[in-house]
Amino acid sequence: MAERFTITTPIYYPNDRLHIGHAYTTVAADALARYHRLRGEDVFFVTGTDEHGQKIEERAQKAGKTPLAYVDEIVSDIRDLWQLLQISYDDFIRTTEPRHERVVQEIFRKLEASGDIYLSQYEGWYCTPCESFWVEGKLVDGNCPTCGGPVSRLNEESYFFRLSRYAKPLLQHIDSHPDFIQPTSRRNEMVSFIRQGLEDISVSRTSFRWGIELPQDPRHIAYVWIDALTNYITACGYLQDDQRFARFWPADVHLVGKEIVRFHAIIWPAILLALGLPLPKVVYGHGWLLLGEQKMSKSRGNVIDPRQLVQRYGRDAVRYYLLREVPFGADGNYTEDALVLRTNVDLANDLGNLLSRTTAMIERFSDGLVPRPSGRSVLRPVAEEAVRKAADHLDRLQVSDAVVAVFELVRRANKYIEEAAPWQLNRTGDPRLADVLYDLAESLRVIAVLLKPFLVDAPHAIYRQLGLDNADATRLHDAAWGGLPPGTRVQRGEPIFPRIDQHLVTAAAAPEGEAQESAEIAIDDFARLDLRVGTVLAAQKVKGADRLLQLTVDLGEAEPRTIVSGIAEHYLPEALPGTQVVIVANLHPAKIRGIVSRGMILAGEAESGLQIISPREALPPGTKIR
Numbered sequence: 261m262a263e264r265f266t267i268t269t270p271i272y273y274p275n276d277r278l279h280i281g282h283a284y285t286t287v288a289a290d291a292l293a294r295y296h297r298l299r300g301e302d303v304f305f306v307t308g309t310d311e312h313g314q315k316i317e318e319r320a321q322k323a324g325k326t327p328l329a330y331v332d333e334i335v336s337d338i339r340d341l342w343q344l345l346q347i348s349y350d351d352f353i354r355t356t357e358p359r360h361e362r363v364v365q366e367i368f369r370k371l372e373a374s375g376d377i378y379l380s381q382y383e384g385w386y387c388t389p390c391e392s393f394w395v396e397g398k399l400v401d402g403n404c405p406t407c408g409g410p411v412s413r414l415n416e417e418s419y420f421f422r423l424s425r426y427a428k429p430l431l432q433h434i435d436s437h438p439d440f441i442q443p444t445s446r447r448n449e450m451v452s453f454i455r456q457g458l459e460d461i462s463v464s465r466t467s468f469r470w471g472i473e474l475p476q477d478p479r480h481i482a483y484v485w486i487d488a489l490t491n492y493i494t495a496c497g498y499l500q501d502d503q504r505f506a507r508f509w510p511a512d513v514h515l516v517g518k519e520i521v522r523f524h525a526i527i528w529p530a531i532l533l534a535l536g537l538p539l540p541k542v543v544y545g546h547g548w549l550l551l552g553e554q555k556m557s558k559s560r561g562n563v564i565d566p567r568q569l570v571q572r573y574g575r576d577a578v579r580y581y582l583l584r585e586v587p588f589g590a591d592g593n594y595t596e597d598a599l600v601l602r603t604n605v606d607l608a609n610d611l612g613n614l615l616s617r618t619t620a621m622i623e624r625f626s627d628g629l630v631p632r633p634s635g636r637s638v639l640r641p642v643a644e645e646a647v648r649k650a651a652d653h654l655d656r657l658q659v660s661d662a663v664v665a666v667f668e669l670v671r672r673a674n675k676y677i678e679e680a681a682p683w684q685l686n687r688t689g690d691p692r693l694a695d696v697l698y699d700l701a702e703s704l705r706v707i708a709v710l711l712k713p714f715l716v717d718a719p720h721a722i723y724r725q726l727g728l729d730n731a732d733a734t735r736l737h738d739a740a741w742g743g744l745p746p747g748t749r750v751q752r753g754e755p756i757f758p759r760i761d762q763h764l765v766t767a768a769a770a771p772e773g774e775a776q777e778s779a780e781i782a783i784d785d786f787a788r789l790d791l792r793v794g795t796v797l798a799a800q801k802v803k804g805a806d807r808l809l810q811l812t813v814d815l816g817e818a819e820p821r822t823i824v825s826g827i828a829e830h831y832l833p834e835a836l837p838g839t840q841v842v843i844v845a846n847l848h849p850a851k852i853r854g855i856v857s858r859g860m861i862l863a864g865e866a867e868s869g870l871q872i873i874s875p876r877e878a879l880p881p882g883t884k885i886r
Contacts, residue, residue, distance in 0.1 A: 416466050453522060609872075
């Protein structure tokens with residue numbers, strides 16, 4: 261039987277539409293689920309919605325609807341969003357489902373019978389938006405320390421869970437399982453929190469009715485901890501399907517935002533210990549996607565709608581940005597400019613251009629057929645290292661690092677085109693041409709396999725343009741070198757990632773200067789410009805100048821040129837090697853920051869920022885623009 265892998269997202273609260281922060285968590289979980297399927301494992305990926313509580317009841321009343329009717333609409337919208345982003349979940353659990361209601365009621369019976377739940381009186385402060393109780397000392401200026409909103413004084417009968425009983429067992433488990441809470445910073449926070457002392461927590465309410473009624477005491481409904489957190493074992497078949505539960509529990513990864521790590525790394529494991537059930541292997545608290553300096557929040561209203569981003573840029577661009585931009589586990593700042601930059605530089609310039617150039621050269625130099633290589637390969641060890649590194653990173657939940665590992669191969673393949681100069685090999689009839697073209701095409705095939713956890717449309721498109729059936733790549737071992745049959749006819753198509761806002765074209769501003777309006781010119785004036793295609797060989801920042809990059813550009817001359825360009829705010833230097841650019845080649849040399857610059861790069865001025873102008877198809881360095 262295949263190994264299994266169980267991963268969960270938090271279940272989302274359907275009081276409003278989800279935002280890009282929720283998409284970040286879910287896309288990351290989806291990438292990990294897809295990766296483990298690629299490894300041939302039996303994957304169980306769970307997401308869903310936490311649908312009970314006072315906040316939902318109040319929202320529904322204001323809308324003139326029943327609570328269930330209110331959440332049904334939002335849950336439908338959430339499912340549509342996950343479909344749009346192609347989230348490959350295996351179970352979508354709703355806490356209003358009868359299967360979950362039965363499990364929650366039975367858990368209450370078990371915990372009450374074992375003495376882990378007892379009836380008492382709760383008196384303290386309560387935040388309705390966060391559904392959290394707070395003691396006086398935890399309030400900030402009299403308000404909720406989490407959302408900053410007002411709190412109200414509550415005094416009501418409640419059932420309590422003996423969380424205090426499990427402080428020592430939790431510390432022992434964390435000590436003997438150092439990977440249980442990740443990253444390390446979250447682990448340290450949780451250990452410190454437990455050592456300060458755990459208080460018993462309220463697990464029932466009587467002041468509102470929207471929840472799961474306790475059969476032994478119908479005056480009470482189950483409160484969020486035993487209702488919401490137990491969704492994970494309900495989905496795995498607890499008290500319903502013993503075989504399924506034995507197969508998929510414990511979860512390998514609970515993926516949650518850092519603000520709810522405490523619930524998943526302390527309260528939830530304590531409940532499991534009380535039930536005598538295994539604890540999840542890893543609780544991973546990722547960072548926040550910030551807007552400015554603030555966490556995105558539906559209550560604050562500072563949210564970004566992922567649906568609009570997908571409509572504007574495509575789902576692969578959005579998925580790529582979420583997975584690549586933020587180091588997994590740390591906070592990251594969302595900006596649309598960064599999304600556009602990642603799309604243009606990584607996806608359009610690097611990946612899309614590599615596919616376009618490779619298929620174009622195979623069409624021109626090999627009659628459209630993938631040539632048979634001699635066995636000499638420059639890119640094979642690079643590809644094999646990319647497979648190893650990507651898998652290693654994903655095994656350690658380092659999602660963004662895994663994406664970087666794949667794009668190291670993309671950038672090396674682009675650089676290889678300039679090093680090998682296939683157009684020159686074709687011109688001289690050099691037999692090495694077959695090795696070069698095969699290397700490039702096979703690298704693209706490997707890249708397509710490695711991208712399958714992260715992107716959902718591009719891998720199919722790459723396979724199609726290489727003349728292959730995407731169904732042939734379903735396992736990680738399909739990324740082994742040599743899977744592209746010689747003689748395959750490529751099917752060159754449209755760019756898989758068109759550049760964004762490339763229609764607004766102007767000459768790039770001179771370094772540290774401002775663009776000037778141009779008067780009308782005659783054709784003879786234009787003819788004086790020597791515009792040529794160049795290929796960037798290397799790029800680095802100019803010391804002491806935030807806006808400047810020093811580029812080494814191949815213009816087909818005996819020596820490459822050095823060009824200083826004011827594009828550092830728009831392009832990462834490591835993303836530029838292999839990119840083709842248009843150069844004003846007869847511009848008078850200028851000394852900028854002590855560096856002699858011989859030429860100027862043309863770019864487009866778009867709302868999203870400066871965009872380098874590149875030819876749609878690969879052209880030999882030095883090709884004149886007419």
